[in-house]
Amino acid sequence: MRSATPVSVVRVSTTAQNWPPVEVEPPVPHPDAPAPGSALGTHYSQCFGCGDEVDAGLRMRSTVGDEEHMVVSTFTVTKEHQGAPGLAHGGLLTCAFDEALGTTAGHLLRVPVVTGRLETDFRKPVPVGSTLYITAKLDGVAGRKVYVSAEGRLDATDGPLAVEARALFVTVGVEHFVEHGDPAQLKELGERHADWDVNP
Numbered sequence: 208m209r210s211a212t213p214v215s216v217v218r219v220s221t222t223a224q225n226w227p228p229v230e231v232e233p234p235v236p237h238p239d240a241p242a243p244g245s246a247l248g249t250h251y252s253q254c255f256g257c258g259d260e261v262d263a264g265l266r267m268r269s270t271v272g273d274e275e276h277m278v279v280s281t282f283t284v285t286k287e288h289q290g291a292p293g294l295a296h297g298g299l300l301t302c303a304f305d306e307a308l309g310t311t312a313g314h315l316l317r318v319p320v321v322t323g324r325l326e327t328d329f330r331k332p333v334p335v336g337s338t339l340y341i342t343a344k345l346d347g348v349a350g351r352k353v354y355v356s357a358e359g360r361l362d363a364t365d366g367p368l369a370v371e372a373r374a375l376f377v378t379v380g381v382e383h384f385v386e387h388g389d390p391a392q393l394k395e396l397g398e399r400h401a402d403w404d405v406n407p
């Protein structure tokens with residue numbers, strides 16, 4: 208008869224441990240970054256996260272927080288976003304954090320960024336009809352790597368903690384979108400970000 212092997216439980220992910228995972232420079236928002244309290248517009252009208260021309264999109268809205276390195280984004284969960292009856296789909300919640308964290312990195316540093324790595328902890332179910340308030344902050348910068356993290360609370364910035372996430376965004380030049388995306392659609396993106404540092 209085989210004896211039971213003891214199994215040690217390893218918690219693979221917590222916000223507090225080893226974050227950022229490398230040595231970073233303290234985050235300094237761009238001198239022309241929007242001031243605390245400023246609403247941040249849609250970065251692209253067809254964006255699934257913030258676009259105003261995507262019917263089933265998340266239609267998120269973001270505002271620079273009380274502190275200059277923080278952004279508060281909202282995502283209202285509708286029945287189009289369900290995974291189980293009455294509850295938000297986890298993948299879409301991760302998408303909301305991708306948008307909120309990317310917006311934080313891009314708008315505060317005023318450079319184009321893309322997601323390199325994104326990790327999510329789901330702490331509480333998020334019901335249809337609730338609004339997730341996602342407070343994101345710049346944690347540090349190491350070369351082209353920008354580390355950001357966020358917490359999502361139910362129905363208020365100080366509501367119950369439901370979701371946490373942290374991510375690495377990588378700054379890219381405009382050639383990233385020319386080479387890999389649809390150059391015909393770049394005009395709108397260029398016009399919306401004409402005064403950004405687009406070639407880091």
Ligand SMILES: CCCCCCCC/C=C\CCCCCCCC(=O)SCCNC(=O)CCNC(=O)[C@H](O)C(C)(C)COP(=O)(O)OP(=O)(O)OC[C@H]1O[C@@H](n2cnc3c(N)ncnc32)[C@H](O)[C@@H]1OP(=O)(O)O
Pocket residue numbers: 250256305306307309310312313314318319320321322323324350351352375377379381384393396397400403405
């Ligand atoms: C015309 C005007 C333009 C204005 C535009 C404004 C835009 C709006 C801006 C702001 C709002 C944003 C809101 C959006 C929110 C949603 C964002 C998304 O969903 S983005 C789509 C999903 N993500 C991708 O499709 C990326 C796919 N991956 C890649 O293209 C490449 O892998 C990339 C660019 C991430 C890196 O490739 P490499 O060749 O440029 O550079 P390498 O050397 O590989 O990485 C740079 C550093 O990052 C680390 N790194 C990269 N990926 C990593 C990972 N997964 N884990 C750990 N480290 C990683 C590497 O180890 C390296 O570090 P070491 O400098 O050597 O220390």
